[in-house]
Each structure stands twice: as structure tokens, then as C-alpha cells.
Amino acid sequence: MKVTFLGTGTSMGVPVAGGFKREDLAHDPRNERMRCSVWVQTNQSSLVIDAGPEFRIQSIRADIKHIDYVLITHEHMDHIGGLDDLRMYNYVLKKDIPVYTTDSAVKSIEKRFEYMFGENKYPGSTSLDLNIINSPINLNDLKITPLPVYHGDLKIFGFRVNDFSYLTDVKTIPESTKELIRGSKVVVLSALRWSPDHPTHLTIPESVEIINELEIPSAYLIHMNSYVDHQESNEKLPPHIRLAYDMQTIEID
Ligand SMILES: [Zn+2]
Numbered sequence: 001m002k003v004t005f006l007g008t009g010t011s012m013g014v015p016v017a018g019g020f021k022r023e024d025l026a027h028d029p030r031n032e033r034m035r036c037s038v039w040v041q042t043n044q045s046s047l048v049i050d051a052g053p054e055f056r057i058q059s060i061r062a063d064i065k066h067i068d069y070v071l072i073t074h075e076h077m078d079h080i081g082g083l084d085d086l087r088m089y090n091y092v093l094k095k096d097i098p099v100y101t102t103d104s105a106v107k108s109i110e111k112r113f114e115y116m117f118g119e120n121k122y123p124g125s126t127s128l129d130l131n132i133i134n135s136p137i138n139l140n141d142l143k144i145t146p147l148p149v150y151h152g153d154l155k156i157f158g159f160r161v162n163d164f165s166y167l168t169d170v171k172t173i174p175e176s177t178k179e180l181i182r183g184s185k186v187v188v189l190s191a192l193r194w195s196p197d198h199p200t201h202l203t204i205p206e207s208v209e210i211i212n213e214l215e216i217p218s219a220y221l222i223h224m225n226s227y228v229d230h231q232e233s234n235e236k237l238p239p240h241i242r243l244a245y246d247m248q249t250i251e252i253d
């Protein structure tokens with residue numbers, strides 16, 4: 001399995017509109033973070049988790065030729081703003097693109113992209129096949145397990161794809177979900193900033209604590225804000241936990 005980080009930044013992206021919040025971050029391209037999305041490739045499948053406002057640019061940069069499935073973690077714009085850009089992949093797939101997500105994200109997507117759905121679907125608009133999932137499903141050579149977590153009060157999904165677990169916009173992980181994550185070879189977990197605490201996002205130290213509690217051998221942090229320096233942070237982190245950067249690829253056996 002090959003995983004490509006299409007974006008690793010927080011909701012506003014990094015730098016934010018107007019520039020970096022710490023000028024010294026500009027020297028390192030790894031500090032330029034588009035909105036969070038990841039591309040998973042296996043022998044038989046091409047899967048994307050989340051499609052934010054920069055999805056078109058990200059798909060061109062990563063040279064994504066086709067997409068079989070899309071998983072959506074939750075309905076915030078930094079995770080769904082690029083759903084319209086999936087239109088090109090409709091032509092390649094020659095059918096509706098299967099999307100799997102939460103009940104509340106399905107409702108939100110249908111409302112905010114209402115021109116794509118129902119009897120009045122605008123001719124030629126993106127065709128998505130929205131599916132609510134609440135238990136593991138097998139798609140081709142992928143076993144997808146939804147990982148319910150809390151983003152403040154909002155219940156959202158991370159996803160385990162075979163032995164790879166991807167969780168973004170997390171504040172709390174229920175014990176039952178921790179059991180589903182355990183045994184993953186690689187975990188990706190969101191971490192907004194070093195400090196202070198945030199009501200809806202884990203900080204870097206909080207994420208490190210969870211990764212260590214779950215005894216994950218290799219982990220990557222995403223969804224960092226415009227104050228987090230890549231190099232400086234990695235020097236402070238234990239060696240098995242790294243900040244991810246845009247267009248980084250990892251291989252998982
Ligand atoms: Zn987000």
C-alpha cells in the first residue's frame with residue numbers, strides 16, 4: 001500500500017490568507033500545507049480520504065489518474081470543499097463515485113451541494129453515490145473500518161484501511177475506537193499546534209500521548225497550523241512520530 005499526503009494543513013491552510021503567522025516558517029517548503037487529504041493506492045484500488053478546497057491542485061500535483069472510492073471524515077469545508085472537483089473522475093470511472101461517510105456528513109453534503117443531487121440535479125454536475133457506513137466494509141482489496149471519534153461535540157469518522165489508520169480533526173477517541181485502531185502498522189493523527197489546548201482539536205503533545213498509549217510503531221501528524229515549524233517540531237518528537245508534509249509518500253506492507 002502506498003500513501004500520499006495530498007495536504008497536511010489546518011482548516012485555513014498554511015500559510016493562511018495574508019501569509020505565515022511566523023515569518024521564519026517561510027524558509028521551509030514542508031511548512032506549506034494545503035488542506036488535509038490523503039491518497040491510498042493498492043494493487044487494485046485508488047482511494048482518497050477527504051477532498052478539500054485545494055483538491056484540484058492536489059490531484060494534479062500528485063498525478064491522480066483515477067479514483068475508485070472516496071471516504072469523507074466530516075462535513076467541514078476544509079474536508080469537502082473540493083467534492084465538485086471529482087467531476088473529472090466521473091468521466092474516468094464512467095459511473096457515480098462511491099463516497100462513504102457519516103450520517104450527518106451525507107445530510108450536509110446534500111444540502112450544500114444540492115445542485116448535484118435529486119430530481120433537479122444540474123446536467124453534467126459531479127455524480128456522487130453517497131453511502132452512510134457504521135461498520136466495516138470490504139471494497140476490492142481494502143477493508144475499511146470507520147473509526148468514530150469526537151471533534152469537540154461533533155461525531156466524525158477516522159478510517160482504518162487495512163493496517164493504516166487515518167484520523168483527522170480529533171479531540172477525543174472513545175475506548176471502543178482505540179480498540180479498532182490498535183494493531184495498525186501506521187497511524188496518522190491530527191495535531192493542531194504545540195499549545196495552548198483547543199476545544200475541538202488535539203495538540204501535538206496530546207496526540208503523542210495517544211499514539212504512545214496505543215503502542216503504534218509509526219505515526220504521522222497532520223492538520224498543523226501556521227505556527228508549527230516542521231524541522232523544529234520533528235527535533236522535539238520521538239523518532240517514531242513525525243510531522244507529515246505535503247506530497248510525502250509512505251509505503252505500508
Ligand atoms: Zn479540518
Ligand SMILES: [Zn+2]
Pocket residue numbers: 074076151169
Ligand atoms: Zn473539522
